[in-house]
Amino acid sequence: MVYDPDLDILMVDGYRHRWKRSEFVIESCALDPVVLPTGRVVACDPLSTRDDEPFPVTVAPGAYPLFAWVATQFKRGKQVDRRNALLELRISAAPALTWEMAFLADESAADLREEGAYTGHTVDAGCATLADVEALKALWRWDISEVDAVYVPRPLPTEPALGYISAVTDEETGANVSILSSGRGNGVYPTFVLRGEHGEVTGLVTDFMLFPNA
Numbered sequence: 076m077v078y079d080p081d082l083d084i085l086m087v088d089g090y091r092h093r094w095k096r097s098e099f100v101i102e103s104c105a106l107d108p109v110v111l112p113t114g115r116v117v118a119c120d121p122l123s124t125r126d127d128e129p130f131p132v133t134v135a136p137g138a139y140p141l142f143a144w145v146a147t148q149f150k151r152g153k154q155v156d157r158r159n160a161l162l163e164l165r166i167s168a169a170p171a172l173t174w175e176m177a178f179l180a181d182e183s184a185a186d187l188r189e190e191g192a193y194t195g196h197t198v199d200a201g202c203a204t205l206a207d208v209e210a211l212k213a214l215w216r217w218d219i220s221e222v223d224a225v226y227v228p229r230p231l232p233t234e235p236a237l238g239y240i241s242a243v244t245d246e247e248t249g250a251n252v253s254i255l256s257s258g259r260g261n262g263v264y265p266t267f268v269l270r271g272e273h274g275e276v277t278g279l280v281t282d283f284m285l286f287p288n289a
Contacts, residue, residue: 078193080287082174082267082280085160086144094286099146101160104235106141106255109164111207112248116164118177118266118281121206121252122226123199125215129208130177132268134276140165141205143236143255146285159236159255160285164205167277171269177279191287195265202226202238203257203264205279210250217244226254258283 084090090101114134119127144161147154176184182194196203204211214222225242232239238256243249257264262284269278 078176078191078265078287080282080284082161082269082282083171085286086163086280092146092286096150097155098149099160099285100149102145102147103163104143104145104239106143106236106239106253107241107251108138109141109206109253110138110210110243110248110250112136112209112245112250113207115208116205116279117208117211118203118205118264118279119196119211120198120200120202120257121204121211121214121254122202122222124197127196127211128179130266130268130279131180132177132276132279134166141253143239145236157237158258158283158285159238160258160283162203162205162255162281162283164279165277166279167271167275169271169275169277171277172272174267174269174280177266177268193263193265195263195281197263198257198261201257201260202254203281203283204252204254205266205281206252207250209248210244210252213245213250214252231256258285 092099115129142163146160148156241253266281271277
């Protein structure tokens with residue numbers, strides 16, 4: 076069986092999750108809407124890659140809400156840590172009844188044979204995004220000094236979600252790239268496609284795997 080977390084449990088405001096002798100309080104943070112001029116979504120670390128591909132699953136072009144689900148950790152009633160747990164691109168307000176791992180065009184579930192196996196995008200600069208492929212192509216044409224000035228400020232922002240920065244990268248379409256800190260930092264993180272009653276896409280969610288057995 077491939078990695079299959081209970082995303083519907085973690086995506087509840089105020090949910091209290093007990094894990095490894097700690098209690099985590101989950102809260103959602105509304106971020107700037109994501110403008111998708113093509114509806115072709117990429118999950119990636121845009122500061123460490125320039126060639127990630129969009130998922131075959133597409134949505135109608137438009138602007139969609141983006142949410143960070145933030146986990147605040149408490150031990151013996153004292154706050155000790157705060158991390159981004161999930162990044163959600165919400166396509167529809169309809170309830171998500173099922174979710175499936177998002178594969179690229181050359182990937183499939185048949186490639187994952189080990190218990191708990193998953194596929195995902197690699198993070199090397201400690202950040203992640205869900206953005207339109209055209210917004211990312213525009214960002215990757217920026218000069219490195221411009222990227223640093225916009226996306227690597229000092230000090231890094233901490234609210235409303237850790238490391239969150241959003242900027243329009245394609246003035247013609249208004250497409251933007253919003254980044255935030257990726258859970259515990261560098262690693263490989265899966266994205267899931269959420270679907271409604273009739274199989275329609277209701278969202279895409281990147282799991283930063285704070286709770287791999289949630």
